[in-house]
Amino acid sequence: MKNNFRSGCPIASTLDVVGDKWSLLIVRDMLLHHKMTFKEFSASDEQIAPSILSARLKLLTSYGLVTKQKLANNKKENIYILSDKMIELASLLVDISVWGTKHLKEFNQIDKIEGLDLDRSLIISTIKERYYSMIQRKIPTYKK
Amino acid sequence: MKNNFRSGCPIASTLDVVGDKWSLLIVRDMLLHHKMTFKEFSASDEQIAPSILSARLKLLTSYGLVTKQKLANNKKENIYILSDKMIELASLLVDISVWGTKHLKEFNQIDKIEGLDLDRSLIISTIKERYYSMIQRKIPTYKK
DNA sequence: ATAATTGCTATTGAAATGATAGTAATAAAT
């Protein structure tokens, strides 16, 4: 699971890191649905195979975009946390949601997402704040 | 080249349409670099294989996201034009550029894009305006 | 009339993805 960058273009480079079929859905589950564990990611509607999930988490972790740790009182579960860089992807996820909601209705039945019609920068900052406070609640030692 | 949607999630659905390794780079070339022909797309730094380029253009065309036509005075070249829906992806491309420029420097040498530090909505509207006026110049019969 | 260009398709090999089964460690239940 190497990652050679195709060019110096920032768009191409971003796609080389998170532009595969699954990474942004994992980020979605973490950032929007506050999922943290392998099991929770596996349970999404899209049905990612465990081998792929494992490989993607490893790659993102190797880039420092995701960290893997355990909670003090639980030796079994690993929890995955987004780095600040990945939390910055909130704006991208919002734009992707808005675009898909607006333009793909004729091709697929698209689930409604509440609040997507509100002010963009408010949505984004709310998503980030909620994620940070969720982490701080779960991991008391977490420093932003 | 079928496209089965993985779920009703707007994020997943958007990725199912343009979330492959190449589509957004083709959109980039069209929207930002004003490329229109197969040959021009083939000439990008990222070196897309002709078979893949062909398949992607066909898929996007089948969705009505790209149109294929010929100029009046040229029977050889096909030109590909973005639909309004795809022009709306400008915001996504800007966000992706900004994120990559800001966060991937430590992994890859990222080309500088001029003007990316300006006001987001101004950048986006400028990109769209320039694309529309380029098309109108090349295709006098084009109606927005 | 010949050569070059354009827009592809065909082919073949490599890589990624998908489905499923299985395993080790921990935790819960009896």
Add this chain to the structure above:
DNA sequence: ATTTATTACTATCATTTCAATAGCAATTAT
């Protein structure tokens, strides 16, 4: 204390997608 269940994976193999290259037909340039 022992069995059962859960979690987080890894392994395997089939299928799909991607990549590299060659080649071809139509059009255009020389």
